[in-house]
Amino acid sequence: MVRKEDFFISSNSVHNISEEEYQKVELLIKMFDAISRTTYQSLYIIDYYKKDFLHVSGNPLFLCGHTSEQVKQLGYMFYINHVPPPELNMLTEINKAGFNFFHTIPTEERTEYTISYDFHIVNGKKQMLINHKLTPLILTSDGRMWLAACVISLSPHDTPGHIELRKSGMTQYWEYSLVSHRWVANKGITLNEREKDILLLSAKGYTMNEIADKLCVAIDTVKFYKRKLFEKLEVKNITEALSFATNYKLL
Known part of the structure; x- marks a missing residue:
């Protein structure tokens, strides 16, 4: 008790x-x-x-x-x-x-x-x-x-x-x-600059196509980085990724 x-x-x-x-x-x-x-x-x-x-x-x-x-x-x-x-x-x-x-x-x-x-x-x-x-x-x-x-x-x-x-x-x-x-x-988690860019642009409401245009990369590249980002943070979607990154000051 x-x-x-x-x-x-x-x-x-x-x-x-x-x-x-x-x-x-x-x-x-x-x-x-x-x-x-x-x-x-x-x-x-x-x-x-x-x-x-x-x-x-x-x-x-x-x-x-x-x-x-x-x-x-x-x-x-x-x-x-x-x-x-x-x-x-x-x-x-x-x-x-x-x-x-x-x-x-x-x-x-x-x-x-x-x-x-x-x-x-x-x-x-x-x-x-x-x-x-x-x-x-x-x-x-x-x-x-x-x-x-x-x-x-x-x-x-x-x-x-x-x-x-x-x-x-x-x-x-x-x-x-x-x-x-x-x-x-x-040892903790660190994000590279591309991962940070994708998270920050997602936080601003940009779609994957718009993020690809902003970063001057193919949309498949954005999809690849997002998938790897979710695996790294052990989350299921961009909302959870943003919550995790802000919670642990990764941005």
């Missing part, structure tokens, strides 16, 4: 955050609220001192029928109430493995890392596969995570998992195996 306390581990215990320090982050909360109005994604600020959510944006897509204020009050009970039990266990394992990795990183580099993973949320009979990207916002003086930003979006995958930890600006990343229960280095 997963409890709220299972999402907070002793190695990241945060102490003695004053009300004055909370007042200083009010501007940060207002900024998050403003950003949330420009996107369908949901933005949370996680507070590891109070062991709760400091802010939940009002975007309704990922709130399972609750208001943002209700989700804020629920905190991690929201996940306990709306995530399938096997995936709840996965989330607590990810949390522990992520913090274990986090504390091996030099303190001055910790805010450059982001962990990403997919899981279902359940609202009545409806399930939705979502992606969480979590990155440190403010660390304590000894390098522990006080506040973290969490960006929730639709998952580009078909199944839960896909646990990855990335450092900003690096192609290489680390993938967590739920079978071996360890992090494995992955």
